[in-house]
Amino acid sequence: xxxxxxxxxxxxxxxxxxxxxxxxxxxxxxxxxxxxxxxxxxxxxxxxxxxxxxxxxxxxxxxxxxxxxxxxxxxxxxxxxxxxxxxxxxxxxxxxxxxxxxxxxxxxxxxxxxxxxxxxxxxxxxxxxxxxxxxxxxxxxxxxxxxxxxxxxxx
Numbered sequence: 001x002x003x004x005x006x007x008x009x010x011x012x013x014x015x016x017x018x019x020x021x022x023x024x025x026x027x028x029x030x031x032x033x034x035x036x037x038x039x040x041x042x043x044x045x046x047x048x049x050x051x052x053x054x055x056x057x058x059x060x061x062x063x064x065x066x067x068x069x070x071x072x073x074x075x076x077x078x079x080x081x082x083x084x085x086x087x088x089x090x091x092x093x094x095x096x097x098x099x100x101x102x103x104x105x106x107x108x109x110x111x112x113x114x115x116x117x118x119x120x121x122x123x124x125x126x127x128x129x130x131x132x133x134x135x136x137x138x139x140x141x142x143x144x145x146x147x148x149x150x151x152x153x154x155x
Contacts, residue, residue, distance in 0.1 A: 002046070003153055004053060007070040007120065008062040009040035021139075029134055031127070038122035040074065042085065043100065044153060046114040052107065060103045072152075080125055082132050086140050087118035087148035118148050 010018065015038070022037040043061050045053065062069045074083075088094050097117040105112040123135060140147060 003155065004045050004048070005072050005152055006043045006045065006057055006061050007040045007074055008043070008067045009038055009070075011066055011068050014066040015039075025135060025138065029131075029138060031125075031131060031135065033125045033127060033131075034123060034135075035080075035125040036122075037124070040070075040120040040122070041096065042118050042120050043097075044116040045104075046155060047111060048104065048108070048113045052104065052110075055107055056100075056104045059107065060100055074120070074122075080127075082123045082127055083120055083150070084132070084136055085118050085120045085148040085150055086145050087116075088145050092144050116153070120150075 010016075018037045018039045021039070022034060025031045025034055025037070041061075045056070045061075048056065057069060057071075058064060094117055097115045100117070101112045101115045104115075121135075121139060123132065127135075136147060
């Protein structure tokens, strides 16, 4: 089995956290040219059969009524999109990954899958590289997290 990737993010109208962050960045960092912020949860999942994987997407990794789900890649839907990912530092407890693995183990009645989670932030608007770096510095708490690669791991 190989690593499979799932992205889950709130549909328009349900993006409370992203809307709050947008307001926060505009007010505190004076990012008036920032038009929208999207937050996606990325799950890299390994050690799952096809049937359990399908169930996990619908029942555990997303909330069907309020989430958009993308498999493997995020569609590029905007010209002025800048994105970055944030993951916990090695050794930090990742409750989202642990809870997802436990729930999947319950529905599969088998071994616990390997899951790695992180957040992907999509920034829409005409932002300079310096402004994106300022947003990263504002969002990433270096005590518990770091910027992550967007590349898919082999295992």
